[in-house]
Amino acid sequence: MYEASDLKKGIKIELEGEPYIITDFEFSKPGKGQAIYRVRMKNLLTGYSIDKSYRSNDKFQPANVSNLKLQYSYFDGTNYVFMDPETFENYSVNADLMEDKKDYLMENMEVDGTLYNEMVIDVTLPSFVEMKVMRSDPGVKGDTATNATKPATMETGLEIKVPLFVNEGDVIRIDTRTGEYLARVSTK
Amino acid sequence: MEVETPILTDEPLPEANIEAIKTEKGFLITSPEVYMKPLLAQGAPNIFQITKCFRKNEHGSRHREEFTMLEWYRANSDYAKLKEDTIKLIRFIAEVLNTQAIERGDSEIDLFANWEDVTIDEAYRKYAGHQVPEDDFQFDEEMTRLIEPNLGWNKPTFLSDYPIKYCPMSAACQSNKNLGQRFELYIAGLELANGCTELSDWEKQRKNIEIEQQRRAQNKMQPYPLPETFLKAMMTFPPAAGAALGLDRLVMLFTRSDDIQDVLTF
CATH class of the missing domain: 2.40.50.140 (Nucleic acid-binding proteins)
Known part of the structure; x- marks a missing residue:
């Protein structure tokens, strides 16, 4: 668990069942008032950013998000299929997520995948x-x-x-x- | 008169939202108030000092756990006089630096124009669109999000007359006992100084300190002993007013810095 004072840019937290990455963080404290932690975070599923204010003893669950190397295999007509070259496990990625990226995909291309609760939620192409x-x-x-x-x-x-x-x-x-x-x- | 008082104390003044750093031999002061007010009680009429203060877990672009404070007191005076002191002080610095205005982003804050003075009540109505909220979190959250960022552009702004529950060391306003004679100064959205007409009723002062102790306990903050030395001195405390000004932040403004780190040597 994180407390508000542990939060900083780049930390990923779970909020109302969805993963967020913190993109901006500001500590403020008015006069004799309490500490306010103002956080801007991006929803890793939708890409939308939101602003929230927290107090120092608010607690947060880290989002179960990790990164892994994936290899592009094929398009099955609905999903793009990638393979983890270490475990040979296949991951299906929704075509919507690949809309802007699909024309760069070539067989066996290595990409960076973002995994959330065992689902690929983002794919980063080689530059x-x-x-x-x-x-x-x-x-x-x-x-x-x-x-x-x-x-x-x-x-x-x-x-x-x-x-x-x-x-x-x-x-x-x-x-x-x-x-x-x-x-x-x-x-x- | 310039004074020097200890940085280490056994009996810090309890405040519900400020945590002192504990050392092996006591606490570091969060403000020199705990020693300067007893000097006034012993008869010193006007005193000031520049000292380091320490507040635990305060990090940010405007906060450091260790910072430098200018604090001053006037016996037989009130917060209106301290506002005048603050204006004179900042204009004096500007004259020495040959500066008319503070530049911040695209704005210029004219230090020699008439300074603005708004009450807390006016500020919430104007910037939050409603009256002063009862809830403490809402009060502070809206203060930092909706009010502070709008204060002190074009010219410096005093924010005055806080709800009395946020003024445990201040005298009440004569016209409205629910408000305290306390102000904060803002320039370009940056809170720079806090001042008040001090509470000189020692029995009320003891009661308020006990309330702050309880609020600290509710907030799960570290326990302090009751500041008996301070409270005893307050029995002869004269009518007075005191203010504190964050010097690091003042340097930030005159050097156009956005981060307090930029004005610190380490």
Whole structure:
């Protein structure tokens, strides 16, 4: 159990049956008054933040949240299936949770999973991935603007903007946090 | 007159929300009040000191367990006079520093404009939208969330006339016995000073200290012995007023610091 005075940024607590991470914490104490612990925390299931005030003897249950390495296996039509490479245990992740991330997934890709009561509630992709360009029209000749780009479709179906010199079959590095092209790794 | 009084005490003054740090040989003072008031009772008319104070478990961007306090008392005086002292003191510092205003974020707090003075009752109506709450937690929670952050912008603000239950060491207001002659000073939302017309009725003072002892017991705080030395001295205590000002916070304001750590050497 935590007391309000133990709370700090990054601590995960359970509140009304849901896990929260503390994102901001302020101790205040008016004049001759009692200590007030003002906490901003993010619901790890919904992503919504809330603000609450507590007194020093309020108690909190730590949330049963842990992190583990997972390997992406396959999409079964409803869920994305990941495997713990140490125990070979499979975890199904709801498609909604992967909405913005699914186009970066490649078989056996290693990701960071967040586990809450034995359920994966969040998946963090590696910051950089390397992928093959499946389709991209050749750059228009004579276009010499230095930052000119063209659309390209990756092997996973991901669509991003790439520089004109990138060709089909090239392998490029992409920043998964911004969805931006970073560099060409190899050419066909 | 400048005085120096002990930092270590066997008989700290009990307060329901302030915990002293206990040492092998007694307690560290949470305020020099416990020794300065007896000096007044012995006949010293006007006294001040700058001293370290210690309050257990107070950590934050505005709090440290060890901090520096300026505390002063005037015999035969009241809290209105202390407000004047506070204005003069801060304006004097500003003049020495050649500063007209304190800059905080996008705001400028003009130290030479007329300072604002609002009562607790006005502040709750204006910033919380209702009258002063009865519940202690609600009072403090709304104070820190809705009221304090709004005080002392444009010009410094005195917050005055607290419910008497929050003024165990203060005299009651003459117009309303349910209020105490106590003020706090705010600049840019930062609480800087606390002052009051002191309670000089020694029997009432003893009773209030016993009540604070009981509240401490309810709050599961460490027991203190009754401060008999202090209470005995209070039998000759004159009508007086006293104030305390957090010097670290004052330095924060003049140096535009957001965290008390920035103005400490270690």
